[in-house]
Amino acid sequence: MKRAFNVWNNLDWFTVMIYLALVIIGWINIYAAVYSDEHQHIFDFQMRYGKQMIWIMAAIFLAIVALVIDIRIYSFFAYPAYLATILLLIAVIFLGKEVNGARAWFEIGGLRIQPTEFAKTATCLALAKYLSSFEIRIDKVKTMMTILLIIAIPSTFIILQPDVGSLLVFVSFAFVLYREGMPGGFLFFGFLLAFLFVFALIAQPLTVLIVILFIAVVAFFLLNKGTKETLIFIFTLVGLYFLIFIIAKLFHIKLSYYKTLLIASIITGISGLVYQFFRKVPYAFWVAVMMFIAIGFTYSIDFVFNNILESHQKQRVNILLGKESDPRGAEYNVNQSKIAIGSGGFFGKGFLQGTQTKYNFVPEQSTDFIFCTVGEEWGFLGSFIVLALFGLLLVRIIYLSERQRSAFSRIYGYGVASILFFHVFINVGMTIGLLPVIGIPLPFFSYGGSSLWAFTLLLFIFLRLDAGRLELFH
Amino acid sequence: MNQYSTRQYIIAGIFLSVFLIFLVRLFYIQIIDSTYKYSAENNSQRYVTIYPARGLIYDRHHKLLVSNKAAYDLMVNPQELREFDTASFCKILNINKEYVDKTLKKIKDYSKYKSSPFLFQVSDTTYAELQEKLYLFPGFYVQARTLRQYQYPIAAHLFGYVGEVDSSIIKKNNYYQMGDYIGMSGLEKSYEEYLRGVKGVNILLVDVHNRVKGSLQNGKLDRPAILGKNLVSSIDADLQIYGEKLIKNFRGSIVAIEPKTGEILAIVSNPTYNPSLLVGRERTKNFIDLRNDKSNPLFYRAIMSKNPPGSTFKLLNAMIALQTGVAVPSTTIGCYHGYTAGPVHVNCHVHPSPLDMPHSIQHSCNAYYSVLFRKIIDEQKLPRNQAYDVWRKLIMSFGLGQKIHTDIANELGGNIPSSNYYDKIYRKSWNSLTVVSLGIGQGEIGLTPLQLANVACAIANRGYYYVPHVVKQIEGIDTIDQRFLKKNKTLINPEYFDTVIEGMYMAVNGPGGGTATGAAVKGLDICGKTGTAQNPHGEDHSIFIAFAPKDNPKIAISVYIENGGFGATIAVPVASLMIEKYLTDSISRPYYEQYLETKRINYPVK
Structure with missing residues (x-):
C-alpha cells in the first residue's frame, strides 16, 4: 500500500475545471447582482462580491487541504464527524443567531457558519461508511431502520431550526439507496406520493382515487405479469362497485360515487390480503399495502396541508398550483424572478445590463435567487451553459463513482451527486416557477461562505477518494 | 461492479430529464412568452405624477379671486418602506408615533404597492429640513402640490372646496388616483374637468429602494402637466363683498343677475365661512366644526333652500290670469280686509279698494289674488285638474319646479306640486278654494332664491331668461356651454309683462304709496315686489324681488331673509342698496347700512 503517491497526478482535473468554472461564473453573477454605480471596485470587501472573493479563496484552500489529507481519514472519521455535526445542529438551536425566523447560524466575529451545510457532507460520509460495512444487506429491515435513523437524526434537528429546504435535501439520499439495491418500487412509490401530494391538492377526491386504483392495477400487472390475477383484481373491484351501488339504491342510502368506489377498493384490498393466506400471489401483498398507504396519504394531505404546514408555506404551494394569486405579495418573489429571467431573451441583456436584478427588484438575488441574474444578463444561452455544466458535473460524478473499487467511495460519490442534484433541482425549479419558494442555495453560485465551503468540501473529499481509488480497498 | x-443510467437519466424540463421551461419563458419582457419594463420604471396647478378664477372685471399656493405632500410607498428612526422622523414632522403607526397601517390596508399620501401639506420650513434627511427614510418621498388661495374671504359656497378623492370616485373615474384632489362642491366641482388641468408624468428608472437611477430615454416619453384652465366668472367682486356685508347678521341669500345675459353678478348665502378654512391640513377638522355648527354654514341657501315665494308670486298669477283670459289689466276686485269664502279667510292689510291689476300689485292685495287664482282654475272652461295643470305649466316656464341647471354644483329644483299631488293628499276632492293660498305664494310651493331671481330676470326681459350662470369664459375654450346661450321663452305673451311691471314700478315709486317704497332711488327706476312668506316655525320670511332700471334693465335681484318679517323690513333695503351699489357704485343712504348693521334677528335654535 505504501508507495509513492501523488494526488495531483491522479486528480480528476475535468471535475476540478467544472467546479472552477461554476465558482467563477457564480462570482461574476454575484458581482452583477450587487453591482451599483457607487461601488465598482471588485475588491471592496464591504460588498458581497468582495466578501465572496474571500470565501472563494478560503474554499480553494479548503479544497487543497481536503486533497492532501490522508485518504483513510474520511472513512475513519465518518462517524465522529457525523456525531460532531449533530452536536452542532443541537447547539445552533440554542446558541444560534436568528435570521429570518430560523436559528440556523453561528455567528463568530462577523463570520456566519451554517452547520446544516456541513451536516449534509457528514451525513453523506456516515451513510457511506455504514452501507459499505461488511455484510450489509440493504433489503433487511434492520438495515433500513439504521439508514432511516442516520438520516432522521440530523433531519429532526434541522426541522427544529426550522429549515424546510435543507430537510428536503436529505430526501435525495433515496437515490443513493436505490443505487445500492433498495427495491425500485420504493423510489417509484416515493415519486408517486410526491405526485399524489400535488394531485390531491388540485383534483377532486374521486379523480385521485381512480388514478390510485389505475396505478395499482398497472403496477400489479407489471410486477406479477399474471393476466389472470390482474383480471380477477379488476373484476372484483368493478363488481363490488356495482354491487354496493345497487345495494345503496335498494336501501335508499345516499352514497356518492366517491364513497362507493372507496368502499369497493377497501374491500378488494382486504380480500387481496386475505387471499394471500391461502394462495401466494406474488406482489399482491405489496400492491395492496401501497394502495392503502396511497389512499390514506391522500386523505391525510388536506389535514397535513391545513394543520401542519405554516401559512406562508401553504401560500407558496397554493400560488404554485395557481389556486391563489397575490402578484405583489407572496407571489412577488417568484414573479420578479420569472420576470427577470424571462426578460433575458436568448442572448440576455449583457453583463451588468440587467435592470431587474440591478435595481434590486428580485429579492435575495445574490443568494437563493442568483439564477435570476444568469437568466436576465446571459439569457437562455447562459442558463443553458450553467445547467449544462451542472449536468456534466453530475454525470461525471456518477461516472467517477462507478469506477471506485471501494463501496465507501462509490456510495459517498452518489451521495455527493444526489445532494448537488437536489439543490439545483429545488433552487432553479423555484426561480423559474416550477416549484414553491424554498430557501436553498444554488451550489457554488449562491453568495455565502458556509454553503460554498460545505459544497467544496463535499466535492473535494470525493475527488480525494477518487484520486486514491487504487489506495483504498474495502 | x-x-x-x-441503475447508474436510471439515476443519471432522472437527473438529466429534470434539467431538460428546466431547459424547456427556460426556453418558454425566455424566448416564446413575451409577457415577462413587458413586465420587466413596468418594473424598473416609476411613473412620477406631476400635478398641475388648478385654474385661477377671476371676477367679471378680471380681478383675481382664487389662486394657488405651493404645498408639499409627504408620500409613502409601503413596499419600499424599511426600518427607520421613528423618533427623529416624528421630530422633523412634529407628529407623534401613534399617527405614524395608524397612518401606515391605513395606507398598507389600502394598497401595499401603491404610493399614498402620508402627511398632507408639509410647511416650507419642514419641507427644507425633511428634504435633507429624506434618504434616512426609504419609501418616503415628497410630492409637490398646489393648494387653493383666496384673495378675498368671500363666496365660499360658490367656489366650493377641493378635497381628496375617495375610493368610490377612483372606482368611477379612472383619471383619479389615491391622493388626487377633486372639486367637491360649487364651481370647483362643476368645472372640475377644466380647473384640474391634466396630470403629467415623468418616467424614471428606479430601484426598489426608491432610488432614482435616471430618466427613461432621457425624458423622451415624459408627459408634461397641463395647467388647469382659468375661469372668468360673471361675479362682480365688489358687489359680492358688499352683499355679504349687508346680510351678515341674517340667514338668507341675495342673488343678483344681469337679465340680458343670465350672468350672475353676486350670489350671497349666509351664514357662510371663510373659504380658506377648507384648505390645507386643517381642512378636515374645520369641516367637522362647520358641519357641527348649529347655524349650518355649509348649507348653500342660494341654490338649495326652497321656501314659499310669498307675494312675489302674485306677479306670475297676474300674468297667468291675463294669458288664460280670465282677467284683463282693468279687472277690479274689492277687498274687505281680506278674502272670505266658506271656512277660508285670507287676511289683507289696509289699502284702497277696489283695485285694478297694476294697483293690486302696488298694494299687494291678498283678496285680489285669491279671487284671481280661483278664476284661473274655475273659469278656463276646463276640468279642474286640467285647468290647474295649465297654471302649473305656465309657472314652470319661468324655470320653477325643476332644476334650472345653473353651473354651480348641487343646485336643487324647488317644488311646484302637480294636480296628482293634490288628488293624492285630498283624495281627489279638492277645488280652487282648497289650494287658494297658491294665489298669494303660500302653500306647498318651494322656490330657491336663484329661481326667484330668475323670475325677476324673466320679468325684466319681458318674457325670456337665460339660464343663470357664473362662468363667462373658460380660458382657451371658445364658448361656454350652449345651455347658457339659449334664450328661454316663458309661455306668457310679452305684452302682459307691462301690466305687472307697471305694478312693480308703482310698488316702489308710488304714487300713493306702495309696499316697497323704501327701495326707491331717484333716477334708478327700480321695479320690485315684496313678499312675506308665512312661516309656521317662527317670524315670517322677508322677501323682495326687483330689477332696475325699468327700461333696459341692468340688474335683477332676489333677496330672501329668513325670519326677517315683512318684505319691506329687511329685504327691501338690502336689494335697494345692492342695486344702487351696482348701478351707481355709490351709496346715497348710509343710514340703511347702519340699520342693517345693527339689526338682529333671534333665530330659533334647531
Whole structure:
C-alpha cells in the first residue's frame, strides 16, 4: 500500500475545471447582482462580491487541504464527524443567531457558519461508511431502520431550526439507496406520493382515487405479469362497485360515487390480503399495502396541508398550483424572478445590463435567487451553459463513482451527486416557477461562505477518494 | 461492479430529464412568452405624477379671486418602506408615533404597492429640513402640490372646496388616483374637468429602494402637466363683498343677475365661512366644526333652500290670469280686509279698494289674488285638474319646479306640486278654494332664491331668461356651454309683462304709496315686489324681488331673509342698496347700512 503517491497526478482535473468554472461564473453573477454605480471596485470587501472573493479563496484552500489529507481519514472519521455535526445542529438551536425566523447560524466575529451545510457532507460520509460495512444487506429491515435513523437524526434537528429546504435535501439520499439495491418500487412509490401530494391538492377526491386504483392495477400487472390475477383484481373491484351501488339504491342510502368506489377498493384490498393466506400471489401483498398507504396519504394531505404546514408555506404551494394569486405579495418573489429571467431573451441583456436584478427588484438575488441574474444578463444561452455544466458535473460524478473499487467511495460519490442534484433541482425549479419558494442555495453560485465551503468540501473529499481509488480497498 | 450498476443510467437519466424540463421551461419563458419582457419594463420604471396647478378664477372685471399656493405632500410607498428612526422622523414632522403607526397601517390596508399620501401639506420650513434627511427614510418621498388661495374671504359656497378623492370616485373615474384632489362642491366641482388641468408624468428608472437611477430615454416619453384652465366668472367682486356685508347678521341669500345675459353678478348665502378654512391640513377638522355648527354654514341657501315665494308670486298669477283670459289689466276686485269664502279667510292689510291689476300689485292685495287664482282654475272652461295643470305649466316656464341647471354644483329644483299631488293628499276632492293660498305664494310651493331671481330676470326681459350662470369664459375654450346661450321663452305673451311691471314700478315709486317704497332711488327706476312668506316655525320670511332700471334693465335681484318679517323690513333695503351699489357704485343712504348693521334677528335654535 505504501508507495509513492501523488494526488495531483491522479486528480480528476475535468471535475476540478467544472467546479472552477461554476465558482467563477457564480462570482461574476454575484458581482452583477450587487453591482451599483457607487461601488465598482471588485475588491471592496464591504460588498458581497468582495466578501465572496474571500470565501472563494478560503474554499480553494479548503479544497487543497481536503486533497492532501490522508485518504483513510474520511472513512475513519465518518462517524465522529457525523456525531460532531449533530452536536452542532443541537447547539445552533440554542446558541444560534436568528435570521429570518430560523436559528440556523453561528455567528463568530462577523463570520456566519451554517452547520446544516456541513451536516449534509457528514451525513453523506456516515451513510457511506455504514452501507459499505461488511455484510450489509440493504433489503433487511434492520438495515433500513439504521439508514432511516442516520438520516432522521440530523433531519429532526434541522426541522427544529426550522429549515424546510435543507430537510428536503436529505430526501435525495433515496437515490443513493436505490443505487445500492433498495427495491425500485420504493423510489417509484416515493415519486408517486410526491405526485399524489400535488394531485390531491388540485383534483377532486374521486379523480385521485381512480388514478390510485389505475396505478395499482398497472403496477400489479407489471410486477406479477399474471393476466389472470390482474383480471380477477379488476373484476372484483368493478363488481363490488356495482354491487354496493345497487345495494345503496335498494336501501335508499345516499352514497356518492366517491364513497362507493372507496368502499369497493377497501374491500378488494382486504380480500387481496386475505387471499394471500391461502394462495401466494406474488406482489399482491405489496400492491395492496401501497394502495392503502396511497389512499390514506391522500386523505391525510388536506389535514397535513391545513394543520401542519405554516401559512406562508401553504401560500407558496397554493400560488404554485395557481389556486391563489397575490402578484405583489407572496407571489412577488417568484414573479420578479420569472420576470427577470424571462426578460433575458436568448442572448440576455449583457453583463451588468440587467435592470431587474440591478435595481434590486428580485429579492435575495445574490443568494437563493442568483439564477435570476444568469437568466436576465446571459439569457437562455447562459442558463443553458450553467445547467449544462451542472449536468456534466453530475454525470461525471456518477461516472467517477462507478469506477471506485471501494463501496465507501462509490456510495459517498452518489451521495455527493444526489445532494448537488437536489439543490439545483429545488433552487432553479423555484426561480423559474416550477416549484414553491424554498430557501436553498444554488451550489457554488449562491453568495455565502458556509454553503460554498460545505459544497467544496463535499466535492473535494470525493475527488480525494477518487484520486486514491487504487489506495483504498474495502 | 455489482449487480445494481445498471441503475447508474436510471439515476443519471432522472437527473438529466429534470434539467431538460428546466431547459424547456427556460426556453418558454425566455424566448416564446413575451409577457415577462413587458413586465420587466413596468418594473424598473416609476411613473412620477406631476400635478398641475388648478385654474385661477377671476371676477367679471378680471380681478383675481382664487389662486394657488405651493404645498408639499409627504408620500409613502409601503413596499419600499424599511426600518427607520421613528423618533427623529416624528421630530422633523412634529407628529407623534401613534399617527405614524395608524397612518401606515391605513395606507398598507389600502394598497401595499401603491404610493399614498402620508402627511398632507408639509410647511416650507419642514419641507427644507425633511428634504435633507429624506434618504434616512426609504419609501418616503415628497410630492409637490398646489393648494387653493383666496384673495378675498368671500363666496365660499360658490367656489366650493377641493378635497381628496375617495375610493368610490377612483372606482368611477379612472383619471383619479389615491391622493388626487377633486372639486367637491360649487364651481370647483362643476368645472372640475377644466380647473384640474391634466396630470403629467415623468418616467424614471428606479430601484426598489426608491432610488432614482435616471430618466427613461432621457425624458423622451415624459408627459408634461397641463395647467388647469382659468375661469372668468360673471361675479362682480365688489358687489359680492358688499352683499355679504349687508346680510351678515341674517340667514338668507341675495342673488343678483344681469337679465340680458343670465350672468350672475353676486350670489350671497349666509351664514357662510371663510373659504380658506377648507384648505390645507386643517381642512378636515374645520369641516367637522362647520358641519357641527348649529347655524349650518355649509348649507348653500342660494341654490338649495326652497321656501314659499310669498307675494312675489302674485306677479306670475297676474300674468297667468291675463294669458288664460280670465282677467284683463282693468279687472277690479274689492277687498274687505281680506278674502272670505266658506271656512277660508285670507287676511289683507289696509289699502284702497277696489283695485285694478297694476294697483293690486302696488298694494299687494291678498283678496285680489285669491279671487284671481280661483278664476284661473274655475273659469278656463276646463276640468279642474286640467285647468290647474295649465297654471302649473305656465309657472314652470319661468324655470320653477325643476332644476334650472345653473353651473354651480348641487343646485336643487324647488317644488311646484302637480294636480296628482293634490288628488293624492285630498283624495281627489279638492277645488280652487282648497289650494287658494297658491294665489298669494303660500302653500306647498318651494322656490330657491336663484329661481326667484330668475323670475325677476324673466320679468325684466319681458318674457325670456337665460339660464343663470357664473362662468363667462373658460380660458382657451371658445364658448361656454350652449345651455347658457339659449334664450328661454316663458309661455306668457310679452305684452302682459307691462301690466305687472307697471305694478312693480308703482310698488316702489308710488304714487300713493306702495309696499316697497323704501327701495326707491331717484333716477334708478327700480321695479320690485315684496313678499312675506308665512312661516309656521317662527317670524315670517322677508322677501323682495326687483330689477332696475325699468327700461333696459341692468340688474335683477332676489333677496330672501329668513325670519326677517315683512318684505319691506329687511329685504327691501338690502336689494335697494345692492342695486344702487351696482348701478351707481355709490351709496346715497348710509343710514340703511347702519340699520342693517345693527339689526338682529333671534333665530330659533334647531
